Amino acid sequence: MRKIYLDYAATTPTDSRVVKAMKPYFSKIYGNASSLHKIGQKSKLAMNKARAEIAQFINARSEEIIFTSGGTEANNLAIKGIFFALNLPHKHIITSKIEHHAVLEPCRFLEKQNATITHLPVDKYGLVNIIKLQQAIKDETILISIMHANNETGVIQPIKEISQIVQAEKERRQKEKINIPIYFHTDAVQTFSHLPLDVHQLNIDLLSASAHKLYGPKGIGLLYLKQGVKIESLIHGGEHEKGKRASTENIPGIVGFAKAVELAKKEMNKEQKRLMKMRDYFINKIIDSIKDSHLNGHAKMRLANNINISIKGIEGEAMMINLDSFGIACSTGSACSSTSLEPSHVLLAMSLGPELAHSSLRFTLGRWTKKKDLDYTIKKLIFVVNRLRNISSLKIKI
Numbered sequence: 142m143r144k145i146y147l148d149y150a151a152t153t154p155t156d157s158r159v160v161k162a163m164k165p166y167f168s169k170i171y172g173n174a175s176s177l178h179k180i181g182q183k184s185k186l187a188m189n190k191a192r193a194e195i196a197q198f199i200n201a202r203s204e205e206i207i208f209t210s211g212g213t214e215a216n217n218l219a220i221k222g223i224f225f226a227l228n229l230p231h232k233h234i235i236t237s238k239i240e241h242h243a244v245l246e247p248c249r250f251l252e253k254q255n256a257t258i259t260h261l262p263v264d265k266y267g268l269v270n271i272i273k274l275q276q277a278i279k280d281e282t283i284l285i286s287i288m289h290a291n292n293e294t295g296v297i298q299p300i301k302e303i304s305q306i307v308q309a310e311k312e313r314r315q316k317e318k319i320n321i322p323i324y325f326h327t328d329a330v331q332t333f334s335h336l337p338l339d340v341h342q343l344n345i346d347l348l349s350a351s352a353h354k355l356y357g358p359k360g361i362g363l364l365y366l367k368q369g370v371k372i373e374s375l376i377h378g379g380e381h382e383k384g385k386r387a388s389t390e391n392i393p394g395i396v397g398f399a400k401a402v403e404l405a406k407k408e409m410n411k412e413q414k415r416l417m418k419m420r421d422y423f424i425n426k427i428i429d430s431i432k433d434s435h436l437n438g439h440a441k442m443r444l445a446n447n448i449n450i451s452i453k454g455i456e457g458e459a460m461m462i463n464l465d466s467f468g469i470a471c472s473t474g475s476a477c478s479s480t481s482l483e484p485s486h487v488l489l490a491m492s493l494g495p496e497l498a499h500s501s502l503r504f505t506l507g508r509w510t511k512k513k514d515l516d517y518t519i520k521k522l523i524f525v526v527n528r529l530r531n532i533s534s535l536k537i538k539i
């Protein structure tokens with residue numbers, strides 16, 4: 142049976158070139174980077190090199206990169222770290238309704254610590270409402286956390302505009318001598334190494350990324366923390382990562398992360414064009430050949446690899462399982478919601494209605510996707526849709 146992987150937004154296979162770069166760091170160069178002997182210093186050297194390369198890629202400094210266990214930890218460290226670092230009577234955080242659970246849940250936790258959270262709505266294209274953002278800012282607002290691109294719909298958020306709003310608010314507070322800081326955090330897990338990112342140009346204070354979404358290994362991520370921004374550590378122990386994140390550094394993971402970034406940097410522009418062409422081909426084919434199919438999310442302001450569609454009257458889960466039986470791996474909504482029957486919070490926030498939200502499918506393309514895989518998938522999808530529609534019309538007749 143053919144095996145077609147169209148779930149690259151859930152995770153990517155580790156590129157064999159990355160695996161090769163990591164290999165020496167398991168049993169040959171195994172030292173603890175904190176050890177002062179030569180064996181330890183070899184690991185430290187590799188880590189410093191990797192850190193510098195990754196920092197350079199987003200126009201940051203080495204000292205501004207904190208390695209974590211992944212995107213989830215980076216988001217937790219950003220949000221809780223800012224919250225616990227500030228000793229203020231009232232703390233307000235602005236986020237959006239479409240964030241990943243790794244942002245929504247830390248915010249929910251902080252509500253129990255007396256934080257006030259505003260969840261910004263999105264329009265029907267999945268874009269965060271900038272006017273509402275501006276209106277939501279109060280003197281007590283300490284953090285604005287808006288993702289760069291959504292993991293379910295691939296919709297790219299206007300983070301340049303958002304950071305300009307935060308910048309203007311910083312200047313207003315300075316002028317009016319309001320001594321409360323405000324920071325901008327973005328969960329860039331879906332865009333890091335897929336889109337160009339310049340933390341200086343974009344005026345970002347904190348940014349999260351994860352290696353397993355960019356052909357690197359699982360279990361390694363990072364938080365970019367702009368120089369001068371203070372956060373409280375969540376994992377206390379040794380002085381690793383400048384005291385922001387204790388635990389012996391994951392050297393193979395860090396080296397693999399840097400290798401994955403290096404590869405992406407070289408191939409990014411060409412790959413984005415290739416994927417975008419296939420994405421649009423796939424979307425048009427589906428819309429043209431399946432009645433009552435509908436693209437979710439903005440058609441242009443979306444990741445080059447994301448296709449999120451709803452097919453009226455059919456459960457997403459049923460389509461997904463049927464496609465899996467033909468060797469095609471895709472997802473319904475997000476990987477996190479695929480085991481529960483709750484419709485996606487992202488699609489609901491886009492006012493899709495529970496019926497269409499329940500009938501969504503997400504295909505995400507990647508480095509090894511070929512056009513012939515998409516042709517095969519469309520053929521099988523049409524077959525599956527007809528089969529499921531026939532079953533449901535039979536039910537109605539009976």
Ligand SMILES: *Cc1c(COP(=O)(O)O)cnc(C)c1O
Nearest residue numbers: 211212213241243292330331351
């Ligand atoms: C995958 C993902 C995460 C979580 O990253 P992990 O490294 O798996 O913890 C966070 N945010 C977004 C947008 C993601 O797609």
